[in-house]
Amino acid sequence: MQKNKYYYILTFGCQMNKNDSERISGLLTSIGLKETKTPKKADVLFINTCSVRQHAEDRVFGFVREWQKFRINKPNLIVGITGCLPGRDKDGKLQKKLPGVDLFFPINELPTLARRLHELNPGLFPGSLDSVEEYWQIEPKLDKKYSAFVTIQNGCNNFCTYCVVPYARGQEKNRPLKEILKEIKALVKNGCLEVTLLGQVVNNYQAPDKKNFSKNNLFCHPELVSGSLGMPKQVRHDSMGTDHFAALLWEINQIKGLKRIHWTAADPQYFSDQQIQALTLLKQVNFLHLPVQSGNNQILKKMNRKYTRENYLKLVKKIKKVRPEIALGTDFIVGFCAETKKQFLDTVDLYKKCDFDISYHAQYSARSGTVAAKMFKDNVSREEKKRRWQVLQDLMEEITYRKNQKYLGQKNSVLVDNFVDGWCSGNSEEMKLTRFRGVPKMIGTIQPVKIIKTSTWILWAEKL
Numbered sequence: 001m002q003k004n005k006y007y008y009i010l011t012f013g014c015q016m017n018k019n020d021s022e023r024i025s026g027l028l029t030s031i032g033l034k035e036t037k038t039p040k041k042a043d044v045l046f047i048n049t050c051s052v053r054q055h056a057e058d059r060v061f062g063f064v065r066e067w068q069k070f071r072i073n074k075p076n077l078i079v080g081i082t083g084c085l086p087g088r089d090k091d092g093k094l095q096k097k098l099p100g101v102d103l104f105f106p107i108n109e110l111p112t113l114a115r116r117l118h119e120l121n122p123g124l125f126p127g128s129l130d131s132v133e134e135y136w137q138i139e140p141k142l143d144k145k146y147s148a149f150v151t152i153q154n155g156c157n158n159f160c161t162y163c164v165v166p167y168a169r170g171q172e173k174n175r176p177l178k179e180i181l182k183e184i185k186a187l188v189k190n191g192c193l194e195v196t197l198l199g200q201v202v203n204n205y206q207a208p209d210k211k212n213f214s215k216n217n218l219f220c221h222p223e224l225v226s227g228s229l230g231m232p233k234q235v236r237h238d239s240m241g242t243d244h245f246a247a248l249l250w251e252i253n254q255i256k257g258l259k260r261i262h263w264t265a266a267d268p269q270y271f272s273d274q275q276i277q278a279l280t281l282l283k284q285v286n287f288l289h290l291p292v293q294s295g296n297n298q299i300l301k302k303m304n305r306k307y308t309r310e311n312y313l314k315l316v317k318k319i320k321k322v323r324p325e326i327a328l329g330t331d332f333i334v335g336f337c338a339e340t341k342k343q344f345l346d347t348v349d350l351y352k353k354c355d356f357d358i359s360y361h362a363q364y365s366a367r368s369g370t371v372a373a374k375m376f377k378d379n380v381s382r383e384e385k386k387r388r389w390q391v392l393q394d395l396m397e398e399i400t401y402r403k404n405q406k407y408l409g410q411k412n413s414v415l416v417d418n419f420v421d422g423w424c425s426g427n428s429e430e431m432k433l434t435r436f437r438g439v440p441k442m443i444g445t446i447q448p449v450k451i452i453k454t455s456t457w458i459l460w461a462e463k464l
């Protein structure tokens with residue numbers, strides 16, 4: 001390997017993709033490459049793609065074209081594409097539209113990257129073997145020490161009719177409990193204070209090695225949870241009565257030195273009573289992201305979401321009973337195939353009833369290969385989708401502004417992530433952006449604060 005070979009990674013999409021890019025980074029670093037923030041300087045250029053929206057996919061083509069000009073000065077340049085786009089390109093049509101791409105593979109084939117590079121240029125990349133067998137075994141190169149993503153599951157079996165993920169990432173695969181705990185312990189040893197557990201349906205986690213749950217794990221003894229708190233019998237568990245995701249949260253809570261646990265994205269259909277109880281565990285942040293997508297039962301059915309608005313509202317009520325002050329986030333898709341104005345009003349109504357703190361709104365766009373693209377007409381006009389999107393956006397701003405006022409005068413804590421011009425900023429326990437006067441060395445620490453002013457998107461505080 002020659003000295004000072006550089007790589008550059010461009011990441012589109014969700015937190016899962018960001019964590020995948022940290023793994024690509026980890027692997028390339030392990031074979032001697034250095035990271036650069038300047039594409040022109042790189043010897044290996046990667047795009048980690050997202051197929052959830054057409055726009056993100058379209059941008060890939062533009063970058064690949066643009067990068068070809070670097071070949072004039074770098075004839076050995078390697079351009080690679082991974083992520084959702086190769087994952088869903090079963091017939092190879094997308095790859096054909098991308099001349100000038102040397103590597104094209106789905107993310108679960110990442111362990112083969114060192115070998116693929118060697119095959120392309122043995123002179124530059126002498127190592128010829130796959131460095132690891134499993135995706136999970138690749139150590140991510142983290143951006144920051146104090147907060148880390150930890151992927152616990154990959155893929156999805158749910159097949160919501162609008163979604164490309166099951167095609168792009170394949171069947172759900174759960175990571176062994178032992179490996180998850182090992183990774184988090186190592187992160188904490190290295191100064192990590194907060195972990196975000198990632199999975200497409202994170203609360204459907206099933207440990208392939210359940211024997212590794214601790215004997216005294218509260219959630220391996222459902223009768224204790226149900227009995228002590230008067231909850232109805234849990235809705236989902238294995239033959240021993242263990243809810244694996246709640247039990248995993250309990251295990252992570254026992255790790256000394258870790259301060260905050262956050263996870264995304266949960267599916268309402270799998271939310272058990274044990275998981276509701278796990279929201280009260282000490283290190284659980286005071287925030288839950290619970291995607292609902294629509295407030296209308298016919299639309300939910302058409303989306304193949306396996307719950308009703310009544311189930312969702314009941315779940316939110318139960319969650320707020322156990323943790324009344326929890327901040328709630330969600331996702332909505334507006335203008336899904338033939339969604340009427342009346343059906344959309346059910347979404348507005350559900351929004352008001354749940355009093356969300358934050359929500360992400362998408363205007364539906366058909367993704368090729370999905371059931372919705374094959375079976376339903378994308379027939380809500382662009383203008384109407386935009387109008388519905390704006391209705392939710394306005395509602396969110398109004399509700400969030402009002403809800404934030406309750407924090408005035410309250411104590412909180414902030415994991416400091418940034419420092420600019422005398423101001424520290426980071427997330428409160430509710431994962432709300434909070435700013436206060438501080439010093440640069442506070443970055444990466446948790447600081448106690450008192451909220452002195454609120455706005456829609458920022459809580460202003462003073463350090464205690």
Ligand code: SF4
Binds near residue numbers: 156158160163165
């Ligand atoms: S649960 Fe539905 S929306 Fe989420 S990744 Fe799976 S198919 Fe997509």
